[in-house]
Amino acid sequence: MFELKTAWRFLIEGKFQTILILTGIALGIAVQIFLSSLISGLQIDLVDKTVGRSSHITAVIPDRNGLSIVDDSVPILTKVSGLAQSERPVRGWRPVVEQLKSSGLFTSVSAVVDGSAFIFKGDRSRSVLLRGVSIGDAAGIYKLEKNITKGTATVSSTNILIGQDLAEELGLSIGSTVRIATPSNGGDLFSVSGIFDLQNRTINESWIFMDLRKAQALFNYSDGVTSIELQIKNVFDAEVISTYCSNTFYQFKWISWQKSNASLLAALKSQSSSSSMIQVLVLIAVTMGITSVLAVSAIQKRRQIGILKAVGATRSMVSNVFLLMGAILGFTGAVIGCVAGYGIIAMFIYGTSIQTGVALFPISIDVKTYLISILIATVSGLLAAAIPARRSASMNPVEVIRG
Amino acid sequence: MDSHIVLSGINKSYGNVIKAHVLKHISLSIEKGELCAIIGQSGSGKSTLLNILGLLDVADSGTFLYENTDTGKMSDDQRAHFRNSVFGFIFQFHHLLPEFTALENVLIPWQIANGSISSKAKARAKELLERVGVSKDMNNRSTNLSGGQQQRVAIARALINNPQVVFGDEPTGNLDSDTAENIFELIKEINRDVDSTFIIVTHDRHLAAECNRVIEIADGIIKDDIRLEQKTKAERWGVLSPCYCRLKQKVSSVS
Ligand SMILES: Nc1ncnc2c1ncn2[C@@H]1O[C@H](COP(=O)(O)OP(=O)(O)O)[C@@H](O)[C@H]1O
Ligand SMILES: [Mg+2]
16 A cells, blocks of 8 residues: 555654654553553552452342441441341342342352341450351352461351451450350350451451351341342442342342442542543643654655655545554554553562562553553544644645746 | 647736736647647746646636546546546656655556556566666665666656656756756657657757757747757757847847
């Protein structure tokens, strides 16, 4: 294709100019890649820390007037479950759980009986949140395999899991015997089979995982549960899936994690918008750089353009030459920028992990980000070329031919 | 009459405030295959006329029929197409693209017409370069060629698309006289071999004397239109020599 060949030759011929602008574009894109990777890495880490070890969507019994989900200083499960006790449990939950499990939408589905209880060890006692679960299901949501610091992640009619702060307070260790009493049950003896750390002090000092049937018995719920906890693959789909579930299973009230983490979301949003701001500014700089270089080029290549027009190049051919120059600059600059950005990230990870072995900040490396950067830079190059292209295309060849 | 190129009543002015009437009601017809020279003093309007004939420029008024087609009704792109495929151009300052080699320069009009280069086109370009005597340097950048060589490449470029008309605006004007003679000889030869029309602007009367026809422009009008086919060399020079012209001017100013 003649236009492409000509664009290429024009760029090669103006080597110095071309290298200068490519360096500029590459630097801009590299900074953009690095910053957006850093910011999105931090966000993923933050979200993971916040909701990675908890329910993403929770189905609770509706119409509880006392239910408060606005206070987001306390994790949602504590709140919702804390109130569940006074409520009538749901009995027909098994088919719902089966359906949810087979829907393929969820990575974990766990039916829970929650209620307040007291734990006694010797003469000491504490108020706790008793959480009756099928341990296999709960392990999925709370990553118990990973978060058990002592003992094993098993429960039975006599074995329970407790948090590490509770264990410390009451001086409990694996095999310790405790008594747990609920308002409707005077108390049973349990032995501690595992101690967990869910990296949240409130949870670590108040939660107790117990066998589902045992908890149902302690609260006199027969086969009822108080909530269903769900995890999904992409946490940001929670709103949509929650709405979908609300329309399908309206016997429950479905609450996504976002509803109870408004301030976190606001923080993420402002972070994202500052990240987009940086990207927009970089793109404006890239576009302006390309425009100015091509404007100069259009003047330098006036003679050539005049000759091409004189020997029959049409307006669109001439403008294509400049558009292609813009696109080539944008594309090549962005590709170099992506490589450089990746290099900076790799150096950053290496540099910050030299002492600890783990990177200081988590950095997300997403191929999509790179491809989008390249695409946008190429399109910016095209746009940047529009004015020089138009001007050159409408040039009168006679002006050049006259010499 | 043969209606190859027919101009009638062509006017062209430049400038908005002070109008310079450069071509004044020019009427002219040129036959197929002619080797036609346009001569005249500098500033008389030769280039302007040639640019209009070559569809590089448009007249303010008057009609220009090419093979009975009214060129006045053509769009920008149609004129570009004509310049590319029907006409060939040789300019005074060679006007090769410095970013391309001699061979690539020759192929430019072909590529504009066809997009990509076929092996046939390449062979033709090489043949033309051979013909104009630059085949040895065809892979050199055009900036590494001498002026005469560049003009030879420009001639090859003008011929690549088999044009019906070849225009030259002082094609030898920028060359030393020996080289100029060589180049003009080459143009004459090619004109004999192909059946294209050649319209060449020159201020060199010696060269004009070698053509079939000489049109002299003065002050925007056709002052003389001389057919030389039947004339001997001496007769031609008799008609065209500057002394003769001065004499003629004197006579006309006296009378
Ligand atoms: N673009 C232009 N603007 C103003 N005047 C012009 C322009 N082009 C040519 N002229 C004027 O038109 C006249 C004829 O020019 P030209 O055709 O180039 O003459 P020649 O080729 O015979 O030397 C000259 O006086 C020149 O100054
Ligand atoms: Mg001239």
